[in-house]
Each structure stands twice: as C-alpha cells, then as structure tokens.
Amino acid sequence: MTISKDHIGGLVFLCLSVAYGYYAGDIALLPGDEFAPFNAQSLPNALALLGGILSIALIVTADRSSEGRIQLAGYDFWLVARLLVLVSLLGVALPWLGFLVSTVLFLIGGYWLLGVRRVKTLLLASVPFAVVLWFLLSQLLDIYLAPGRLFTGLMGG
Amino acid sequence: MWDGIITGLTTAVMPFNLMMVVVGCFAGTFIGMLPGLGPISAVALMIPVTYGLDPASGIILMAGVYYGAVFGGSTSSILINAPGCASTVVTAFDGYPLAQKNQAGKALALAAYSSFTGGTIGALVLLFAAPALASVSLSFQSGDYFALMLLGLTAVAAFSGKGQVIKALLMTVFGLMIATVGTDVTSGATRFTFGSVDLIDGVSFLLLAMATFALTEVVMTVMRGQHKEEEPDMDMASLGSMKLSREEIKEVAPTIGRSSIFGFIVGVLPGAGATIASFLAYGMERNLASAREKLKFGKGSLRGLAAPESANNAASTGSFVPLLTLGIPGSGTTAIMLGALIAYGIQPGPRLFMDNPDVFWSVIISMYFGNLVLLILNLPLIPYISRLLAIPRPILIPLILFFSITGVYLVSFNTFDIQMMVLITLIAIFLKLLQFPMAPMLLGFILGGIMENNLGRALTVTDGSFSFLWERPLTLVITSIAVLVLVLPLLSALLGKVRSRGAAVAVNEGEG
Numbered sequence: 001m002t003i004s005k006d007h008i009g010g011l012v013f014l015c016l017s018v019a020y021g022y023y024a025g026d027i028a029l030l031p032g033d034e035f036a037p038f039n040a041q042s043l044p045n046a047l048a049l050l051g052g053i054l055s056i057a058l059i060v061t062a063d064r065s066s067e068g069r070i071q072l073a074g075y076d077f078w079l080v081a082r083l084l085v086l087v088s089l090l091g092v093a094l095p096w097l098g099f100l101v102s103t104v105l106f107l108i109g110g111y112w113l114l115g116v117r118r119v120k121t122l123l124l125a126s127v128p129f130a131v132v133l134w135f136l137l138s139q140l141l142d143i144y145l146a147p148g149r150l151f152t153g154l155m156g157g
Numbered sequence: 158m159w160d161g162i163i164t165g166l167t168t169a170v171m172p173f174n175l176m177m178v179v180v181g182c183f184a185g186t187f188i189g190m191l192p193g194l195g196p197i198s199a200v201a202l203m204i205p206v207t208y209g210l211d212p213a214s215g216i217i218l219m220a221g222v223y224y225g226a227v228f229g230g231s232t233s234s235i236l237i238n239a240p241g242c243a244s245t246v247v248t249a250f251d252g253y254p255l256a257q258k259n260q261a262g263k264a265l266a267l268a269a270y271s272s273f274t275g276g277t278i279g280a281l282v283l284l285f286a287a288p289a290l291a292s293v294s295l296s297f298q299s300g301d302y303f304a305l306m307l308l309g310l311t312a313v314a315a316f317s318g319k320g321q322v323i324k325a326l327l328m329t330v331f332g333l334m335i336a337t338v339g340t341d342v343t344s345g346a347t348r349f350t351f352g353s354v355d356l357i358d359g360v361s362f363l364l365l366a367m368a369t370f371a372l373t374e375v376v377m378t379v380m381r382g383q384h385k386e387e388e389p390d391m392d393m394a395s396l397g398s399m400k401l402s403r404e405e406i407k408e409v410a411p412t413i414g415r416s417s418i419f420g421f422i423v424g425v426l427p428g429a430g431a432t433i434a435s436f437l438a439y440g441m442e443r444n445l446a447s448a449r450e451k452l453k454f455g456k457g458s459l460r461g462l463a464a465p466e467s468a469n470n471a472a473s474t475g476s477f478v479p480l481l482t483l484g485i486p487g488s489g490t491t492a493i494m495l496g497a498l499i500a501y502g503i504q505p506g507p508r509l510f511m512d513n514p515d516v517f518w519s520v521i522i523s524m525y526f527g528n529l530v531l532l533i534l535n536l537p538l539i540p541y542i543s544r545l546l547a548i549p550r551p552i553l554i555p556l557i558l559f560f561s562i563t564g565v566y567l568v569s570f571n572t573f574d575i576q577m578m579v580l581i582t583l584i585a586i587f588l589k590l591l592q593f594p595m596a597p598m599l600l601g602f603i604l605g606g607i608m609e610n611n612l613g614r615a616l617t618v619t620d621g622s623f624s625f626l627w628e629r630p631l632t633l634v635i636t637s638i639a640v641l642v643l644v645l646p647l648l649s650a651l652l653g654k655v656r657s658r659g660a661a662v663a664v665n666e667g668e669g
Contacts, residue, residue: 006324009591013327020334020349027341027348037621038613040341040348047337051330058323061651070590080380080586084579087372087562091575094566103559110555114384125552141209143567 004068010059017055021048082113098148099137103130161288161510165518168213169526177210177218178523182530185225187545190233191553194374195242196226196431196473197489197596201370202557204363204497205564212501213516217523219494220477224276224527225535227431227473231268231466232539233546236261244431244469247439251454251461258457262397267459268466269536270401271413275467276528278417279424279474283521286425288510291482295507299614300625302484302506304635306608309485311643312426313597322646325597328588332601333608335360342606343613355573362496364565364574365602368581369595370493371561375554376582377589384550399536409463412442420468424475430488431469431476438468474524480505481517484607489596496603 024044033039062068086109093102107126116122137143168174181203188199203222207215230245235252248268255264297305314325338349339359350356378384401409416438423434442464443454454461479485484506486492498505503513510517535542565574585595615625627633 005591009324009327009588009593012591013331016331016334023349028346030344030346033344036617037619038616040344040346042616043333043609043612044337044348047330047334051327051334054323054327054330058327061323072590074382075380075590076382077380080376083376083379083558084582087558087582088576088579090562091572091579094572094575103563106559107555110558111551114379114551114554116549116551121552129556137567 002064002069004062004064005070006058006062006068008070010055010062013051013058014055017048017051020051021045024048079113083110086110086113094148095146096148096150098151099145100130100134101148103133161514161518162284162522164514165520165522168515168519169217169522174214174217174519174523175526177214178221178526179530179534181218181221181223182225182228182527182535183542185222185227186229186232186531186535186542187225188222189226189229189242190542190546191229194226194557195230196223196244197242197370197493198374199223199226200490200493201366202560202564204366204493204500205568207497208363208500208568212498212503212513213519215497215501216494216516216520219497220520220524221527221530223473223490223494224272224470224524224531227469228269228272228531228535229542231272232265232542235264235268235462242432244435244472245465246432247435247465248462248469250439250465251456251458254455254457255459255462259397260457262399263401264462265539266399266401266536267405267409267462269532271409271416271463271466272470273528273532274413275417275420275470276474276531277525278414278467279421279471280521280524280528282418282421283474283478283524287478287482287517287521290478291507291510295511296631297507298629298632299611299618300629300632301635303608303611303615304626304632304639305483305485306604306611308635308639308642309479309483309604310597310601310608311639313600315642315646321592321594324593326643328593328595328598329601332598332603333605335365335598336602336605337609342610355571355577360577360602361565361569361574362500362603363568364578365581366493366496366599367561367565368578369585369599370489371564372558372578372582373585373589373595375557375561376586378550379554380586384554405459409459412460412463413467416442416464416467417471420471421475423468424472424488425478430490431472434472434475435465435469438464470528477520477524481509481520482507484509486600486603489599492596492600492603496599499603499607 021044024041027041027044029039029041086106089109090102090106093105097105104126107129108122111122111125116125134145138145169178184203185196185199188194188202189196199222200219203219207218210218226242227244230240230242231248231252234240234245234249235256238249238253238256240246240249252264252268255261310329311326314322314329336359338356340347340357347357419438419441420431420434423437424430439461442460443451446454446458446460450458450460473488473490476486476488476491480491480495484495484504486495495505498516503509503516562575562578565578566572589595616623619625625632626636
C-alpha cells in the first residue's frame with residue numbers, strides 16, 4: 001500500500017485531534033459551569049470531534065496513486081534548517097546584544113548562508129541598513145530599543 | 158449615504174491618506190513582482206507598519222498594497238512569465254507571448270487599463286451594494302452571525318479546489334483550535350497554555366499571519382532553490398509602445414466590461430476571490446470568441462489578456478463587500494485585513510458603516526484612488542520599479558526575513574514570539590509539503606473567537622438547543638446555503654472517488 005501525503009496528513013491531524021481532545025478535559029470550569037449549555041470546554045470538545053472525523057475521512061478518501069506520494073527531492077532542507085536556526089538565534093541575541101548588533105549579525109549570517117562571500121557586500125548590505133533602521137525607530141519614532149544586557153552589564157547602567 | 162460618501166471623501170483626500178495610497182500601491186507592486194510573494198504576503202508584511210496608524214489610514218494602506226501586489230504580479234507575469242501570485246497566472250497565458258513579440262509595453266498598458274476599469278467598476282458597484290447589504294444585515298442576531306461565520310468558513314473550504322475540500326476543512330478546524338489557546342473571555346479559564354505565561358493572551362494574529370504567509374513563503378523559495386536563480390534580464394528598451402490603437406480598444410472594451418462585472422460577482426462570493434475570477438473570466442471570454450479568435454488565445458490575444466486582468470481587480474474589490482458588510486472575508490488577503498481591523502478594536506460587519514463610517518467609506522473611496530494611482534503613476538514607472546528586481550536574491554531574502562521577524566518583535570518586544578514564529582513556520586512548511594492550504598487556517602483562527610462568542614450567546618438564549626439555526630427564516634437560509642456549499646463539493650469528491658475506483662475494479666476484472 002502506498003503511503004500518500006493524504007495518509008500522513010490525516011494521521012497527523014488525527015493524533016492532534018486526540019491530544020487536543022485529551023487536554024480539553026483539563027480546562028478548569030467555574031463551579032456549576034458543567035451544567036451550562038455552553039462552557040469553556042464546549043467548543044474544544046466539538047473541535048476535537050470534528051477534527052477526528054475529518055482526519056478519518058481524509059485517510060479513507062486518500063489519493064492512493066503514485067502522484068499522491070510525498071516528493072522531497074529537490075528541496076534544500078539543510079539550508080532552510082540553518083536559516084531557521086539563524087532566526088532563532090536572533091531571538092536569543094536580541095536581549096543580550098541589543099537591536100543594532102543583532103540586526104547586523106543576523107543579516108551578515110543570512111547573506112552568508114545564501115552564498116554571499118564578499119566581505120565588502122556583507123558589510124555594506126547590513127551595517128548601513130541596520131544603522132538607518134535603528135536611527136528611524138529609536139530616534140525618529142521614539143521607540144525604546146534596549147541596548148542589550150551584555151553592554152549594560154559591561155558598561156554599567 | 159451621501160453623508161457617508163462625503164465623510165469617506167474627506168478622510169480619503171487627507172494628504173496623509175493619499176500618501177498611504179501611493180506608498181501602498183508602490184510597495185505592493187514591488188512585493189507582488191517578486192516571484193513567490195503574492196498579495197497575502199504583501200499585506201501581511203504591512204500589518205506591523207499599520208499598527209502605528211489610525212484605522213482608516215491603516216486599512217487604506219493595506220488596500221493600496223493589495224491592488225499594487227495584484228498589479229505587480231501581472232507585470233512579472235507579462236515580462237518574465239513568472240506570476241507573482243495565483244490570480245495573475247492566467248495573465249501570463251497571453252501577456253508573455255505579447256512580450257515575446259516585442260509588445261510588452263502594449264501588454265502592460267492593456268493590463269493596467271483593464272485593471273483600472275475592473276477596479277473602478279468594482280468600486281462603483283461596491284459604493285451602492287455595500288450599504289444596501291449592510292442595512293439588511295443590521296437585523297442580524299447572534300444565531301445569524303454564527304450561521305454567517307459557518308458559511309464563511311465552509312465557503313473558503315468549498316472553493317479551495319478539487320480534492321482539497323477535506324484538507325481545507327481540516328485546516329479551518331486547526332485554525333479554530335489555535336484560536337482557543339489562551340484565556341476564555343467568558344469564563345476567564347486558561348486553555349491549552351500548558352502553564353506558559355506567554356500563551357495566556359493566546360497566539361497573536363500578527364504572529365500567525367507573518368509566520369504562515371511571509372516567513373514560510375520566503376523560506377519555501379529558499380527551499381526550492383529559487384534564490385540561486387539568475388535575476389531576470391529585462392530589456393526595458395524593447396518594451397515597445399504603450400499605446401493601443403482605436404481598433405484594439407474597440408476589440409477589448411466589451412471584454413473588459415463583462416469581465417469586470419463577472420469578476421466583481423465572483424469576488425463577492427465568500428471564499429472565491431481573484432484567482433477563480435481570473436480563470437473563469439478567461440474561460441468565458443474564450444467560449445464567447447469566434448472560432449478564428451479562439452486560435453489566438455494563448456498566443457498573445459488582447460482579449461485573453463484583458464479578461465483576467467479586469468476580472469481579478471474587480472474581484473479584489475468585490476471581496477471587500479462581505480468583509481465590510483458581514484465581517485466575512487472573501488479571500489485570504491481580506492482575511493488578514495479582517496484580523497487587522499479586529500486588532501484596531503473595530504468590529505467589521507453590519508455596524509461598521511454606522512459605528513465607523515470614516516473607515517467604511519474612506520476604504521471604498523480610496524479604492525478608486527488606488528486604481529488611479531496604479532494607472533497614472535505605476536504604469537509609467539514600471540521600467541524603474543522592475544529595476545528593483547535586480548537586487549540579488551541572496552540580499553533580498555534575508556532582508557524580507559528580517560522585516561517579517563522584527564514586524565512581530567517590535568509590537569510585543571517579546572523574544573518568545575520569534576521562537577514561536579520559527580515553530581509555526583516549521584509546521585507550515587510541513588503542511589505545505591503535504592499540500593494543505595493555509596488561508597482556511599488563518600480564517601478559522603480569525604473568526605474563531607467571534608464565532609465562539611456568538612454560538613455561546615445563541616445557545617444560552619435557547620437553553621442549549623440548536624433550534625436557533627432554523628427557527629428564523631434568515632438564519633435558516635444562511636444555514637442552508639452553508640450546508641449546501643459544504644455538502645455539494647464533498648459529495649462530488651466522494652462520488653468521483655467511488656466512480657474512479659469502480660472503473661479501476663472494472664478494468665482489473667476485465668484484465669483478469
């Protein structure tokens with residue numbers, strides 16, 4: 001039997017619906033709410049049931065032809081993984097290094113990952129952009145951008 | 158109504174709002190030209206910018222970006238045969254062959270004139286249709302609203318394409334599930350937060366929209382290796398004349414007229430939108446053409462270019478009718494605008510044109526201005542705007558990534574949101590690989606809260622009975638349409654499967 005995209009999708013959503021329905025039971029209700037016609041658990045329970053029915057319907061009616069198989073050839077997952085790690089690192093760096101330095105590092109990292117190797121391009125496409133954006137946000141629009149814990153720790157204050 | 162039009166006109170002609178139309182059209186045209194990024198991504202990228210503006214200016218900017226992106230998509234379809242979005246795929250059928258015949262200028266001009274006429278006719282019809290529909294819907298009760306939301310959600314699933322109905326419905330349910338995360342507004346109970354303080358307010362609409370439409374689309378272009386593609390070599394000198402002869406205008410005028418009205422009607426249907434309108438208008442025009450004319454379709458027919466262009470712009474305008482009057486988006490892009498309006502504290506729907514007449518009317522009036530800007534400013538500037546496409550992709554992609562992330566971060570200043578975006582992007586990529594559509598999920602998420610409130614209110618009034626769905630004639634009509642819209646495609650899909658299996662069994666038995 002061919003495992004198609006629809007089968008995988010159906011199974012994933014079935015598991016999600018079961019887990020969602022299980023945790024819906026954990027929602028705390030106000031005293032007496034369990035007798036109310038509609039409470040905080042009503043919609044989640046209905047959605048879990050609906051999700052379950054639709055997932056089973058998807059699995060039953062799944063496209064079994066070879067066209068329905070998942071095609072992963074030709075996709076650069078490794079590059080995407082590195083880009084998403086870079087995005088995640090930006091989230092980690094922002095509170096420590098501040099907006100300006102994190103932006104410059106993120107952009108240089110992004111250009112580098114996508115194949116830019118010339119140091120001049122890497123710097124020219126990131127530093128002026130970050131400085132102008134920082135100036136626009138913090139000086140013109142008066143948005144407070146924290147300088148980063150590392151710098152406040154080192155320089156005080 | 159005239160008071161409203163004057164209010165809208167005064168708001169729309171304010172210099173700042175006029176500037177928003179111009180900026181929106183330019184930004185939209187540029188983003189729409191980039192292959193892989195369509196109107197949904199363009200509007201999603203604009204949300205953080207609009208948070209600092211007042212509601213009318215914000216929506217005017219987003220509406221400008223919307224037409225601009227559709228127009229930009231047509232430009233890249235004609236010039237480089239790379240449609241920026243689904244609604245301009247048909248434009249490439251006849252637009253690109255014209256460009257190959259050194260008539261790119263003529264094709265671009267015709268696309269702009271058709272878009273302008275389509276958009277203008279759409280805006281004029283909207284001017285009269287929207288208040289009429291809104292006044293009818295003023296008598297709506299909780300039950301009607303719930304039925305209406307149901308119709309909106311089922312319609313989006315039903316129009317999602319052959320074999321996609323169940324997947325679209327699942328995605329709608331998934332969106333509704335995400336909407337339940339956070340604090341329940343009625344009881345104050347926390348749901349699915351797993352003890353995390355960051356989830357108490359639920360998942361932010363901005364975060365979800367940016368992660369699924371901006372971040373995911375950009376990451377998908379990298380995943381497909383499109384960032385390595387050479388920048389298109391567009392020889393602007395060979396654009397040719399942008400003038401149309403009198404005979405050519407005579408030939409396309411009826412086409413533009415019919416396709417505009419047809420496109421508007423399709424756009425009004427919840428869930429249909431510009432893509433379906435452009436395909437249907439092209440098909441209709443081909444069927445209406447004489448046998449000799451038919452042969453020209455696909456080889457550079459002016460009618461074949463004018464039909465989808467007028468239809469997709471008129472449909473873009475038409476999709477504002479259900480958004481502004483019923484609070485139901487007609488397309489993925491208007492779904493994002495709905496989310497933005499809700500974030501402003503404005504409830505789109507029947508009361509919008511009474512409570513916020515400035516927003517309601519200025520959007521309608523600025524649509525007309527938007528079309529004018531596209532014609533007068535964007536068309537002559539196309540050779541210059543397309544030069545922006547020459548920015549190497551490895552430089553452009555990290556910048557777009559950065560804008561999508563900081564757009565979310567600068568609203569909440571919470572780095573948890575960035576990690577959440579990465580997680581949602583991963584899930585979205587996985588679902589996209591399995592060919593699950595994203596728009597129904599966003600629609601389910603946006604409508605989830607309002608739907609739950611209305612359902613809760615209606616069930617409390619009827620003491621838990623679902624009879625509110627058929628007791629009032631109006632609710633009964635809406636519920637019946639929702640059921641029909643849902644059941645018909647499901648039945649046809651199931652019948653199709655049964656028939657094909659039956660045929661396969663018959664063949665196997667024959668072979669045996």
